[in-house]
Amino acid sequence: MPWGTGQTLQAGKYTIEGVLGVGGFGITYLAKDSIGQPLVIKTLNETAQRDPRFEQLQQDFVNEALWLAKCAHPHIVQIHRVFQEAGLWCLVMEYIAGENLCSWVKRRGVLAEAEALHYIQQVGDALILMHQNGLLHRDVKPENIMLRSGRSEAVLLDLGIAREFTPNSTQTHTAILSNGYAPIEQYEYQARRGAYSDVYGLAATLYFLLTGEVPKDAQIRAYSLLRYGTDPLDSVQQLNPNVSDVTQAAILQGMSVEANDRPQSIQEWLALLPAIETVQSLNLDFVESGPPDTNVKNLTPTAYATPEQRSMMATLPLKPPIDPVAPAAPPAKPWIRWIGITTAAVVISAVVGSAIARWWLQQQATTRLAAAQQLQTAGQYEECLASVDAIPGVLYDDAQTVLNQCAAGLLDRARELADNAEYGEAIQEASKVPEESDEQPEAQALISEWSDALIEQATVLYREEGKLDEAIGLLAMIPNTTPLSRIREETVQEWRDEWAKNQATLEEAEQALEIGDWYGARSKVNVLTTPYWQNQAAEISTTANEQIATIEAEEQRRQEQAAQEEAERQQEATLAAAYDRCLESGGNNGGEACQDYAQLCEADGGVFVADANYIDCLPMVEPDKSPKEDDTPESGSPTPRRDRISVPPPQNPSPSTPRLIVPIPGER
CATH class of the missing domain: 3.30.200.20 (Phosphorylase Kinase; domain 1)
Incomplete structure (x- = not known):
């Protein structure tokens, strides 16, 4: 992964x-x-x-x-x-923060001549250093040149395809075919190459900067020269009349189909361009960090190296610099030699030239077809497809067969990735299947199926694990050509909005917890919408719920106590009211007024005692208890009691002892 x-x-x-x-x-x-x-x-x-x-x-x-x-x-x-x-x-x-020259031109339009020359000079200086170290870039083009943001500096990228070269020798190099920027010798696996190969790419890059057009492919130009004796490349001034004669001439010479007709080094070609007096004359939108280094002949591998880079290079077997004054000479007319005829012969006989051109295309197609088949056998399907693209149409059926085989290999690899739930990588592989392949319908069906699975994968990452950026990265693997691309954009925006809302809600819950607002904290936690955020708030939820449970338990105890006290007050009031009615009736034990009091007394666990002079509700006396000495008032008359102490009911007094109905004083 x-x-x-x-x-x-x-x-x-x-x-x-x-x-x-x-x-x-x-x-x-x-x-x-x-x-x-x-x-x-x-x-x-x-x-x-x-x-x-x-x-x-x-x-x-x-x-x-x-x-x-x-x-x-x-x-x-x-x-x-x-x-x-x-x-x-x-x-x-x-x-490098910035934009490549291709995108820059497409967005802004063609560059002013001075501005274009400024960038070409910088890239040329970089190529000179590469050549001095025995390296060819092999893919100089606007896409591989970045402009630093805020600075008028061009930076050469993609040295991954650079290769060492030896002057005056034929070497085998993998074909790097950026149509419009690759010289004719780069279309052959075995050919002599030199600094003049990168001269072609740099001149073609300047052509694009000033015209906005990709130059005609070198193979097409070579064929036209063989077949018709004319070069189909439009001149720079045809597309941009503002370009100077000097610059146009330098571009056309640098882009000569015949390598021997080009300047043999970057230094020679740069010398053909008009001089730029000052950076300020460019009228650029940003400020240059410093003047370009014009002492290119004395550049060394460590001229600009950092201490860390010098340490790394100390152990490298650096090749001696190539003499910029005496560069490697290219072979004479290699593209003519490959087809075994001179340009003059083509001009003399159009019929012979046509036959030879067809033979040349057949040879080119056969060579590339064999290379594509080898790549397919080796499982290098992407390289195989790229090689098939360069096969001329004379072997269309054979090329289509190899293309289908390579496309099928890509799909098999994609299925293996999908079997391991690596749906994003599977989609990337399937997306490489070309439209002209017979496997294209199957590839599109699988991409749609895996896109669904990818959305499910991304949803789990987002909702369960909280990996928003990673989830969005997975969704980004869904091609724009599928109907799910619209759902993808909507989903991403929905996730971003939901994430921001959950993040803010969690912060509010934390703040509520800090100030002891337990109910506020719990309410915030309860509105979090994904398991990830709910897990993040688990501790807040536990603390808030524990505090709320304590508060509510205390409140319930208080309410129950209040209710009990109120019930006791009501009971006391009812008993007191019945006592008063009984007292008003004269204490008649048989009267209705005293019966209510007697019932309430007994219901309260007491004993109702009454005669013509005395009424009361006394506590029930347990059999093994004796009345306390102070249960009878000093006056000799029993005082009605309501404190539930254990005392016996009063004995009937003798008739000779006067007794009064005594009101219950104070707390009964």
């Missing part, structure tokens, strides 16, 4: 922020170091890790780090460090 947002590397030294891009074998992450500075970490992706040639790919990856270290320059993306994480080599590079 790719590293997720928030994952740390090297014991916390680096923190992953997200994925910047995924290539055939590499994956690039945006990360931050321990002090929060942004940087880029590049490593091999899962495709490379499953490849049988993984160890070789690891070595190639390390070689890229070494190449970058050998090319420390302000206009080449810089390497900071190389380390291993879980068995994978990782490359730490600078993060």
Whole structure:
């Protein structure tokens, strides 16, 4: 699985922020170091890790780090460090905030000539250093040149395809085919290459900056020259009349189909361009950080290197610089040699030229078809598809067969990923199936199915684990071509809104808990909408519920006590009222007024005592108890009692002793 947002590397030294891009074998992450500075970490992706040639790919990856270290320059993306994480080599590079030249031109329109020349000069200086170290970039184009945000600085990217070259020798290089920017010799696996190959790409880049058009492909130009004797490349001034004659001439010479007709080094080609007097004359929207380095002949691999990079390069076997004055000479007319005819012969006989052109295309197609078949056999399906794209139409049926086989291989790989619930990676693989492949309908059906599964996966990450950024990252893998892409955007916005609301609610619950507002804290917790946030508030909920339970238990006890006291008061009042009625009746034991009092007395657990002179409700005397000495008032007359003390009922007095009906004084 790719590293997720928030994952740390090297014991916390680096923190992953997200994925910047995924290539055939590499994956690039945006990360931050321990002090929060942004940087880029590049490593091999899962495709490379499953490849049988993984160890070789690891070595190639390390070689890229070494190449970058050998090319420390302000206009080449810089390497900071190389380390291993879980068995994978990782490359730490600078993060360049900005926009590539291709996007810049498409957004703003063509550049002014002075501005375009300024950037070309910077990139040219970077290429000179590469060539001095025996390296060809091989893919110079606007997409691989970044403009630093807020500064008029161009930075050359993607040295991962750079290769060492030896002057005056034929070498085997993997074909790098950026149509419009690749010279004719780059379409061959085995051919002589030199600094003049990058001259073509840099001149073609300047062509695009000034016209907004991608130049005609070198193969098309070569075929037209063979077949018709004319170059179909539109001149720069046809597309932009404001370009100077000097600049147009330099571009056309740098883009000569025949390598021998081009300047043989970047220095030679830059010398053909008009000089830029000052940076201020460019009328740019931002300020240049400093003047370009014009002393290009004295550049060394460590001229701009940091101490850390110098330490890394100390152990590298650097090649001697190529002499910029005496560059490697290209072979004479290689694209003519490949087809065994001279341009003159084509002009003399259109019929012969046409036949030879067809033969040349057949040879090109056969070579590339064989290469594509080898890639398919090796399981390198993406490279296979790229190779098939470059096969001329003379072998269309055979190319289509290989294309379908490679597409089927991609789908099989995607199914394996989906079987392991790696739906995002499966979708990425299936999305690489080209539209012209017979596997395209099946690929679209699987992408739709896996997109549903991906949404479910992302929902669990968001709701259960609280990994919002990672969940959104999974949803981002859903292609825009599927109907679910609209649901994806709606879901992401809904999650963001819900997350912000839950986060604010949790903070309010914490504040309520701090001030002892237990009910307020509980009410906030109860409106949290996902299990993740509910788990975050579990401690708040427990504390608030415990405090509320204590408060409510005390309140219930108080209410019960109050109710009991009220019942006793009511009972006392009822008994007192009955006593008063009995007293008013003269204490007649048989009267109705005293019967109520007698019943209430007995119901209260007492004994009703009454005669013509005395009435009272005395406590029930237990058999083993004796009356207390002070139960009879000093006056000799019994005093009515209501305190439930254990005293016997009074004896009937003798007739000679006068007795009065005595009111119950005070507390009865």
